[in-house]
Amino acid sequence: LGLLADLRRALDACEVELHYQPKVGFDGRVAGLEALVRWTHPERGKVPPDEFIAIAETSGLMPQLTEYVLETALEQVAHWRRNGLTVPVAVNVSPRDVHSPGFAGAVAARLARHGVPPGALQLEITEHVLLEDPQRAADTLAGLTGHGVKMSLDDFGTGYSSLVHLRRLPVSELKIDRSFVARLAVDAEDAEIVRCTVDLAHSLGLLVVAEGVEDDETWERLRDLGCDAVQGWLVAAAMPPHEATAWLRSRA
Ligand code: G
Ligand code: G
Ligand code: NA
Ligand code: MN
Numbered sequence: 684l685g686l687l688a689d690l691r692r693a694l695d696a697c698e699v700e701l702h703y704q705p706k707v708g709f710d711g712r713v714a715g716l717e718a719l720v721r722w723t724h725p726e727r728g729k730v731p732p733d734e735f736i737a738i739a740e741t742s743g744l745m746p747q748l749t750e751y752v753l754e755t756a757l758e759q760v761a762h763w764r765r766n767g768l769t770v771p772v773a774v775n776v777s778p779r780d781v782h783s784p785g786f787a788g789a790v791a792a793r794l795a796r797h798g799v800p801p802g803a804l805q806l807e808i809t810e811h812v813l814l815e816d817p818q819r820a821a822d823t824l825a826g827l828t829g830h831g832v833k834m835s836l837d838d839f840g841t842g843y844s845s846l847v848h849l850r851r852l853p854v855s856e857l858k859i860d861r862s863f864v865a866r867l868a869v870d871a872e873d874a875e876i877v878r879c880t881v882d883l884a885h886s887l888g889l890l891v892v893a894e895g896v897e898d899d900e901t902w903e904r905l906r907d908l909g910c911d912a913v914q915g916w917l918v919a920a921a922m923p924p925h926e927a928t929a930w931l932r933s934r935a
Contacts, residue, residue, distance in 0.1 A: 687742050690735055693722055694744075694751050701755050702921035703772070705930065706892050706914045709902075713934055714892070714912045715771040715805060718756040719921045720748070736777075745779045753790065757797040757804070759924060764799070768931045773805040773835060781812045782819055787826030794830075801831030807858070809837050810848045821851060828853045835892075840880065849887065857884045861895025861915070868900040874908075881908050 693699050700723075703716040722730045739748045752774055760772050780786055794801050806827065812820045828834060835856040836849070840863055849857075859880055866873050877893070884891045893905045896915030905913055922930060 686730070686735065687738050687744065689724060690722070690738060690744060691747075693724070694747055698723060698725070699748075699751065700923065701752060701759070702923055703759075703927040704914060704921040705919050705927075706773075706912045707918050708912045709906045709910075711934070713770055713931065714890075715773055716927060716931075717773040717807070717914065717921075718752060718759075718775070720752060721921075740777060740779065745777050746783060749774075749776055749780045753793055757793060757799050760799050760803055761797045763928070763931070764803070766928075768928070768935065769803070770931060771803045771805055771833070773807050775807045775837065778809070778812045778815060778820070781808060781823050782816055784819075787823050787830065790827060790832060791830040794832075802833060805833040805835050805856070807835045807837040808852070808854070810839075810852075813848050813851065817851070821853075824853050836889075840876065846883075849883075854889065856890045856892060858892045858894050858914075859910075861893075864893045864895045864901060864905070864915075865897070868898070868904055874904065877905070877910075878908050881910050885909065 700721050701718045702721050703718055705716050706714040708714055720732055720736070722732070722735055724730050739745045756772050756774050763770060790804075791801070794804060808824075824834060833856070834852070834854040835858060836852060836854040837858045838860045839857050841860045857880070859877060863873050863876050867877055881891050890911045892912045892914055893910050894914050896902055896905065896913040896917045898917060902913060902917055919930060
């Protein structure tokens with residue numbers, strides 16, 4: 684409870700920052716950057732994102748957190764664009780956001796206000812968006828893609844997974860959860876799961892990103908399996924804005 688009051692205050696005080704983790708193609712091309720929230724509490728220090736995101740979910744604070752993240756990420760994208768760095772940024776949104784009426788319109792208005800083209804924003808969703816009110820979720824997602832925002836299906840293969848969802852969700856990218864990627868090079872079953880996921884995604888016309896790539900061997904296996912891009916510590920961890928800018932410049 685203390686933490687919830689603190690999180691409310693932290694959003695107002697801008698104690699919550701975004702770090703950015705690159706997604707890169709096997710040719711080194713930068714496909715985008717994922718914005719990841721980081722909170723440094725004045726007394727407790729770094730609060731794990733899983734912990735305060737769960738609090739935001741259950742306390743009704745998620746809309747404010749998402750607004751804050753979208754606003755900060757779009758400001759950053761606009762800044763990078765002004766400086767010749769035209770990289771798309773991905774923002775994680777929760778099922779609650781997708782179920783909030785007017786979300787698609789609000790995102791479009793925010794993009795316009797920042798002068799950022801919709802294609803420069805990607806929203807990462809999980810299959811959980813279909814749990815509560817699939818019709819409303821589908822409407823919101825159709826609204827977003829109608830505006831030109833790209834959708835990505837995050838954490839694919841975990842928890843509530845069904846191929847029906849893949850058909851229903853208007854996503855252009857699928858992210859293979861890092862629990863399947865971690866042991867890819869040493870576990871034949873995980874390798875088979877990844878192979879099938881890549882093939883399935885491609886047959887549906889989706890791009891495939893592997894999360895949590897930590898070593899060269901995994902990188903090579905993913906390339907050989909036809910994966911499109913990777914994200915993970917092998918390339919770079921999530922970086923604060925200045926570091927991300929320097930990283931982008933070193934790649935340009
Ligand atoms: O960044 P990792 O460091 O620990 O993130 C932990 C979890 O928090 C991941 O599941 C990630 O998708 C989620 N997450 C990170 N940033 C955001 C955000 O801005 N909004 C939401 N809803 N989830 C986020
Ligand atoms: O659920 P979401 O996929 O958005 O979570 C991203 C999470 O994965 C963040 O917590 C991020 O810090 C973490 N992460 C990013 N790259 C790696 C990696 O190479 N290895 C591990 N173990 N975690 C990673
Ligand atoms: Na994500
Ligand atoms: Mn993920």
